[in-house]
Amino acid sequence: MKDFWKRFSQNRGAVVGLVILLLVVVLSIVAPFIYTKSPWAMVQRPFIPPFTMDAFVLGTDPMGRDLAAGLAHGARVSLLVGLVSTVVSLLIGIPIGAIAGYFGGWVDDLLMRFTEFFQSVPSFALAVVLVAIFQPSIYSIVISIAVVSWPPVARLLRGEVMSLRSREFVEAAVLSGQTHSTIIWRQILPNTLSPIIVLASMMVAAAILIESSLSFLGLGDRNIMSWGYIIGAGRTVIRQAWWVSFFPGLAILLTVLALNLVGEGLNDALNPRLARKGR
Amino acid sequence: MADTIDTNAVTSDETAAAVIHPGALKEEGRGEPVVHIDRLSIALPDGADRPYAVDRVSFKLFPGEMLCVVGESGSGKSMSANALMGLLPDTVRVAQGRILLGATDLITMPADALYAIRGRRVAMIFQEPMSALNPLMKVSAQIEEVFEAHGLLTPKERRQKALSLLTEVGLPDPPRAADSYPFQLSGGQRQRVMIAMALALEPEVLIADEPTTALDVTTQAQILKLIARLQKERNMAVMFITHDFGVVAEIADYVTVMQLGRIVEQGTAEEVLFSPQHPYTKKLIAAIPRPGEGLARVDAREPLLAVEKLSKIYRMGGGLFSKAREVHAVKDVSFTLGRGETLGIVGESGSGKSSVGRCLVRLQDPESGRVLLGGQDMAHLKGEELRAMRRRMQMIFQDPYSSLNPREKVGRIIASGPIAYGENEKKALARAAELMEMVGLDPKGTNRFPHEFSGGQRQRIGIARALALEPEIIIADEAVSALDVSIQAQVLELLGQLKKDLNLSVVFITHDLRVAAKICDRVMVMQKGEVVELGTGSEIFDTPRHPYTKSLIEAIPGRAKEALMTA
Numbered sequence: 001m002k003d004f005w006k007r008f009s010q011n012r013g014a015v016v017g018l019v020i021l022l023l024v025v026v027l028s029i030v031a032p033f034i035y036t037k038s039p040w041a042m043v044q045r046p047f048i049p050p051f052t053m054d055a056f057v058l059g060t061d062p063m064g065r066d067l068a069a070g071l072a073h074g075a076r077v078s079l080l081v082g083l084v085s086t087v088v089s090l091l092i093g094i095p096i097g098a099i100a101g102y103f104g105g106w107v108d109d110l111l112m113r114f115t116e117f118f119q120s121v122p123s124f125a126l127a128v129v130l131v132a133i134f135q136p137s138i139y140s141i142v143i144s145i146a147v148v149s150w151p152p153v154a155r156l157l158r159g160e161v162m163s164l165r166s167r168e169f170v171e172a173a174v175l176s177g178q179t180h181s182t183i184i185w186r187q188i189l190p191n192t193l194s195p196i197i198v199l200a201s202m203m204v205a206a207a208i209l210i211e212s213s214l215s216f217l218g219l220g221d222r223n224i225m226s227w228g229y230i231i232g233a234g235r236t237v238i239r240q241a242w243w244v245s246f247f248p249g250l251a252i253l254l255t256v257l258a259l260n261l262v263g264e265g266l267n268d269a270l271n272p273r274l275a276r277k278g279r
Numbered sequence: 280m281a282d283t284i285d286t287n288a289v290t291s292d293e294t295a296a297a298v299i300h301p302g303a304l305k306e307e308g309r310g311e312p313v314v315h316i317d318r319l320s321i322a323l324p325d326g327a328d329r330p331y332a333v334d335r336v337s338f339k340l341f342p343g344e345m346l347c348v349v350g351e352s353g354s355g356k357s358m359s360a361n362a363l364m365g366l367l368p369d370t371v372r373v374a375q376g377r378i379l380l381g382a383t384d385l386i387t388m389p390a391d392a393l394y395a396i397r398g399r400r401v402a403m404i405f406q407e408p409m410s411a412l413n414p415l416m417k418v419s420a421q422i423e424e425v426f427e428a429h430g431l432l433t434p435k436e437r438r439q440k441a442l443s444l445l446t447e448v449g450l451p452d453p454p455r456a457a458d459s460y461p462f463q464l465s466g467g468q469r470q471r472v473m474i475a476m477a478l479a480l481e482p483e484v485l486i487a488d489e490p491t492t493a494l495d496v497t498t499q500a501q502i503l504k505l506i507a508r509l510q511k512e513r514n515m516a517v518m519f520i521t522h523d524f525g526v527v528a529e530i531a532d533y534v535t536v537m538q539l540g541r542i543v544e545q546g547t548a549e550e551v552l553f554s555p556q557h558p559y560t561k562k563l564i565a566a567i568p569r570p571g572e573g574l575a576r577v578d579a580r581e582p583l584l585a586v587e588k589l590s591k592i593y594r595m596g597g598g599l600f601s602k603a604r605e606v607h608a609v610k611d612v613s614f615t616l617g618r619g620e621t622l623g624i625v626g627e628s629g630s631g632k633s634s635v636g637r638c639l640v641r642l643q644d645p646e647s648g649r650v651l652l653g654g655q656d657m658a659h660l661k662g663e664e665l666r667a668m669r670r671r672m673q674m675i676f677q678d679p680y681s682s683l684n685p686r687e688k689v690g691r692i693i694a695s696g697p698i699a700y701g702e703n704e705k706k707a708l709a710r711a712a713e714l715m716e717m718v719g720l721d722p723k724g725t726n727r728f729p730h731e732f733s734g735g736q737r738q739r740i741g742i743a744r745a746l747a748l749e750p751e752i753i754i755a756d757e758a759v760s761a762l763d764v765s766i767q768a769q770v771l772e773l774l775g776q777l778k779k780d781l782n783l784s785v786v787f788i789t790h791d792l793r794v795a796a797k798i799c800d801r802v803m804v805m806q807k808g809e810v811v812e813l814g815t816g817s818e819i820f821d822t823p824r825h826p827y828t829k830s831l832i833e834a835i836p837g838r839a840k841e842a843l844m845t846a
Contacts, residue, residue: 167681167682169683172674172676172682172744175640175672176669176673176744177669177748178696182699187684191686
């Protein structure tokens, strides 16, 4: 663990990313305490530019709502949607990939054709359709993001499992009478942990982007303030009030960038042989 | 590299003073030294197991002479060669000393100037020719590239030179070899191509880093002869790095023995081989496996395991319009194994010896034939019945690094078999600690992960895992091939002891005839999937009948001198 932090902190970008990410997390936790009012409440006259009134640092939107409050509350939604949908898609992708890679043959064929079926539809279009069918709500958004983003997990897992399957320690486990499920759980999956962690960190970033895009298109949950929704609401007035779209956009950019940097750093720290020369 | 040193291999001889035989110092009649390495020290990064990878090492290379640098893994022998080529990894640095090539010091030389020397005055051949050659380039193009890199000759001349080099290194049908890709050649042929590349610019010094370790014994003999011939013809100085004293006995003029980065003994081949002084050298020479020690007692009672007409065919490729390519890996192999007997299966790579072992335990399904274990046919069992039979036959694997799950603690690795068969977890873990002690490891080690152990120790863990299920038969597939000689000897000794204590039957699969003859009651020689000879260890070794067995025995390096070495 100590080694892990040492290697992780050698990647400067990853540390910056981690700091940004922690700030966003802290922001989402303290939001309800700083901005006790609902972010939907109209608190001042509309179109107050940023940095002009101390009470509303980032100004107000066309409806007179506090932009800073919207951003803070939106952070929680974005992170939550990103995390939960990633967990759900791992729960779909990992078993499918592991079973396909371990058993091979017709099981592999069947599961991979199923996976390709999802991959052959553009993922964002599929997400839009799914949300439209299920009615926009936070649950339908999480589910549809998960449904469109599990295929890469299954593919990655399948490859990893296939290469581990032929390793001698797995053969030894077969000889010592362990059942297939024990071998997958105890011998194979622990060894696929590092690529999964790296992929998951990137997937959270992608999920945040999909959620923002859906909200931007008006397919977000009507009761929840999210970054994508604020940008969508501000797009018609972008020439009079640039800040309405700019600040949530910046928040998305920084969060996604931070997650990608952390993912890179994790990759370096978990696979030290790929990251550094020598040895 | 350094973590493969078995702690018990480092004993009191570390403290013994280095031995320099008079022959090493005599310089008259040897000409001017081409290379003079003078008190070279290479520092390892902080936190390594020792401060210097190479510690105050000095030796000279003379034209027309073969210097063998011998040592086990982690002894710093490859590091000294890499320093000479300017190929040190970034993590280490030269702390002191000089490497003189003629009159120039290579260490103080700028990196660009080294390009002109590498390949031209000093050339190197590597252990693994497959990874040293570019898989996507034809052989001739790779040789021509050597000239191109140094801006020599016209394209046409380069091609001609490449062909003449390929002829010189004894490749059959040089024009065809020139137009082949590396994967189309055999291991020995690839190594010949590497040698041709190294010789292209007529270097004064050739460094050969374990060039025959990855090769079969008959191919190894040919390559050794080739290197020795080229060296004499071209009057090159050769630095030959090896861990095998047999190879040393075969080709060396001078010998330098290294241990833990220091030179412990230096002298002419005669001096070091026939009157070794340093305890470490003595130990290495004593660790060379010798035949005839196995007991030739064949159990006349009912055999424990009977294999009848076992066959295995591999099918490759094949689609709608093409027929699959079939390879007969195992062809009608039959043998029996008595209780308490050790049967050696010997053969070169591709002989099907490993396939036999894997078919026995059903890691692969045999095409046809029967494997009778206590009256039941293992070859046709399925599901739960197979699982129940499996615990009677366990396997020890070749690679101590990939055969243990890196994410499981050692105790759990050993105990997982019994747990899978329904043993109480606590009891199984307690038993694992006992087994650790039995194979000569600290029982407290059960709480550690495999990467904290050295290669030899890991192989002991592999043995403990196999024993945990209390099998009647152990199949050891090249179980000691990846280990250094002295550790190899220790592991073989442990296996022999356990076998006697537990009355185990062992199938010992190896490419090394010496190892087989040393520990096996009977030896079975395989070639191209078929059994060519089966007999007691001494029968096979002293009076081989089949020509293939004879050629295998003749190819063992240093056989002629070995008898003298032990005397």
